[in-house]
Amino acid sequence: MSGTGWNTEILEGYGRAMRVDVMTFPKPLAVMGSAAETAKRSGFDGMLLTEGGRTAFTAATAAALGAPGLELSTGVAVAFPRSPMITAQNAWEVQELAGGRFRLGLGTQVRTHVVRRYGAEFGHPGPRLRDYVRAVKACFAGFRGEPLDHHGDFYELTFLNQQWSPGPLDVADPKVDIAAVNPWMLTMAGEVADGVHVHPIGEPGYIKRHVLPCLSEGAIRAGRPAGDVDLIVPVTTIVGSTDEQRDASRELARASLSFYGSTPNYAFIWDEAGFEGTTARIRVKQKSGDLAGMAAEITDDHLAAFCTEADWDDLADRLIETYGGTASRLVLYSAGTADDQTLERYGSVARSISERTAAG
Numbered sequence: 001m002s003g004t005g006w007n008t009e010i011l012e013g014y015g016r017a018m019r020v021d022v023m024t025f026p027k028p029l030a031v032m033g034s035a036a037e038t039a040k041r042s043g044f045d046g047m048l049l050t051e052g053g054r055t056a057f058t059a060a061t062a063a064a065l066g067a068p069g070l071e072l073s074t075g076v077a078v079a080f081p082r083s084p085m086i087t088a089q090n091a092w093e094v095q096e097l098a099g100g101r102f103r104l105g106l107g108t109q110v111r112t113h114v115v116r117r118y119g120a121e122f123g124h125p126g127p128r129l130r131d132y133v134r135a136v137k138a139c140f141a142g143f144r145g146e147p148l149d150h151h152g153d154f155y156e157l158t159f160l161n162q163q164w165s166p167g168p169l170d171v172a173d174p175k176v177d178i179a180a181v182n183p184w185m186l187t188m189a190g191e192v193a194d195g196v197h198v199h200p201i202g203e204p205g206y207i208k209r210h211v212l213p214c215l216s217e218g219a220i221r222a223g224r225p226a227g228d229v230d231l232i233v234p235v236t237t238i239v240g241s242t243d244e245q246r247d248a249s250r251e252l253a254r255a256s257l258s259f260y261g262s263t264p265n266y267a268f269i270w271d272e273a274g275f276e277g278t279t280a281r282i283r284v285k286q287k288s289g290d291l292a293g294m295a296a297e298i299t300d301d302h303l304a305a306f307c308t309e310a311d312w313d314d315l316a317d318r319l320i321e322t323y324g325g326t327a328s329r330l331v332l333y334s335a336g337t338a339d340d341q342t343l344e345r346y347g348s349v350a351r352s353i354s355e356r357t358a359a360g
Contacts, residue, residue: 026056084136133193
């Protein structure tokens with residue numbers, strides 16, 4: 001179904017209200033709670049926590065304590081170095097603390113990190129992640145008292161007595177989302193996940209060509225509506241009240257897109273958007289350590305296709321126009337590193353989007 005044209009019928013079920021998150025790198029735990037409280041007070045519905053040098057689950061715990069009512073998600077936690085049971089237990093405990101406002105976002109990472117940094121297995125990452133999601137959901141069912149009886153190609157879980165179970169919750173199971181880029185992974189997400197994290201260079205055309213058709217195909221296989229799968233879409237914004245502010249925002253966007261766009265597996269996204277060879281050119285500069293040269297490969301035409309540019313008063317309109325009817329959650333990527341004053345402006349945009357799409 002992917003890459004064969006756009007069928008507007010696939011949009012059925014995606015006309016829902018949009019929630020808006022700020023993307024955040026986990027901070028030291030002593031300040032994570034106040035950062036979450038600031039995000040909530042500024043107007044964001046939720047906080048999406050990445051995972052790099054610090055873990056997402058402990059950061060989510062601190063955020064839940066600091067800002068009750070804020071919606072939280074891991075975006076994304078690295079799956080394979082953790083057993084499905086450990087991941088399920090962590091997610092279960094954060095869901096309990098957050099009062100049902102936590103989403104478990106999972107991803108494969110890349111082979112070098114998984115094998116050389118974490119010392120874990122990586123082979124067959126797509127099928128492995130599919131089995132992993134099913135195993136985590138089997139653990140959730142086990143926590144509620146069902147027999148644990150998961151037999152997959154990579155994971156087998158068959159023992160969970162009452163002594164070792166955290167027990168049932170008074171809220172729903174955490175939603176389980178996965179990061180997916182290529183058509184096979186997107187189709188798998190539609191089959192087994194509750195939501196999909198679109199890649200930061202996933203421009204609107206890519207969402208129409210690949211994401212929605214593939215999710216629909218996977219959902220059909222699972223016998224459920226495509227609209228049951230949430231689309232979590234990070235957006236890179238170029239915004240400012242003056243030309244100087246816009247120019248600074250534009251340069252940050254170039255650097256960000258060049259970093260994410262250097263991965264060979266994502267080259268097809270650039271190519272199909274009309275920028276063939278972008279990844280190859282970025283990688284030439286990357287291999288020589290030329291960060292400025294990497295960013296310079298991202299032209300103004302790239303930015304126009306992959307970013308949303310506006311002044312502050314128009315940004316909510318532009319984002320609703322571009323992503324309304326498709327995205328379930330918008331993630332304001334550029335807000336994650338903003339100063340407090342700019343974060344508040346982004347928060348006002350987030351509040352406007354949530355209120356207007358909920359009313360409409």
